[in-house]
Amino acid sequence: MTIAREIMxxxxxxxxxxxxxxxxxRKLAELGVGALPICGSDERLKGMLTDRDIVIKVxxxxxxxxxxxxxxxxxxxxxTIGADDDVEEILRTMTEHKVRRLPVIDGHQLVGIxxxxxxxxxxxxxxxxxxxxxxxxx
Numbered sequence: 001m002t003i004a005r006e007i008m009x010x011x012x013x014x015x016x017x018x019x020x021x022x023x024x025x026r027k028l029a030e031l032g033v034g035a036l037p038i039c040g041s042d043e044r045l046k047g048m049l050t051d052r053d054i055v056i057k058v059x060x061x062x063x064x065x066x067x068x069x070x071x072x073x074x075x076x077x078x079x080t081i082g083a084d085d086d087v088e089e090i091l092r093t094m095t096e097h098k099v100r101r102l103p104v105i106d107g108h109q110l111v112g113i114x115x116x117x118x119x120x121x122x123x124x125x126x127x128x129x130x131x132x133x134x135x136x137x138x
Contacts, residue, residue: 004090005083007122008104008112014039017046017071021058024049024070037103037110038074044108047074080105090114
């Protein structure tokens, strides 16, 4: 059975909770990604920051991205998947929480990210289609 650590993209970089949103945006651009995990000074995952969050929660509200901390955009609790959780759990979690990216943790340590594209490469077409449909519906 396929597990998260087999399909995840490893080496995920965090943006620090106290780093500015401007610095986070630069890191997103540098890495060519649309989302970054937000980690606290304790190296624990605090949430996810997306390029959409920056636009909707900072720029559209007239906030200064150089003075807004990334941690201010973290949700109450990050939706994650365990490194040894199987693909059925990945699909269930993505569908239930309507997320396209899941931070993968081993204990409390971030070890990677499972994105919708990782799932698409690893699973048969019908399962991928079901996931895409679930993520696209209200």
